Amino acid sequence: GAVVSQHPSWVICKSGTSVKIECRSLDFQATTMFWYRQFPKQSLMLMATSNEGSKATYEQGVEKDKFLINHASLTLSTLTVTSAHPEDSSFYICSASFTGATDTQYFGPGTRLTVL
């Protein structure tokens, strides 16, 4: 149980284009979803927290106009990297938690973004 998927698993795009990454909870309703960024050989850094039907809460230093997060349903959250640049290349990981088990986050497999 508590499976989270991400799509795509990897994506390559040209500089200046936008990329959308989906995060889905497959067997539970995710009241809260989280988006992390992980640089090579580094730990995960929280980018934003989103609750279904509400605007996302961004961490300090994260550009909300560049990283658009939508949590339209209890099983889907999307992260759109707008006007991507090479420095946005990274491993993006989402996680989700649900009511009754808010102390535990279940992680997706991650999406490797490479911006050329």
Added chain:
Amino acid sequence: AQSVTQLGSHVSVSEGALVLLRCNYSSSVPPYLFWYVQYPNQGLQLLLKYTTGATLVKGINGFEAEFKKSETSFHLTKPSAHMSDAAEYFCAVIFSGGYQKVTFGTGTKLQVIP
């Protein structure tokens, strides 16, 4: 300031040897504590967690961790390392009042030598 520290970015053990990965936190109130494992190019898998109750927590794949309040530690152990244990391990913490916000340690890469 609240923080989580993992001692040793790289740990090498022989197959069959004891695995000990260290994690300490800085907080006056005991937080929720987690250990996650990450294999290359994959997401994180929860190994075990401590929230309340028994301080010795058993997880998957033979791992366990003990919460020691006096030492503000939550070290991860496994009696006998297996080749498949080679991965990156992250200690993570939800501090009191943090409302689900997870703070990750910097990670420890475990190498298992045959």
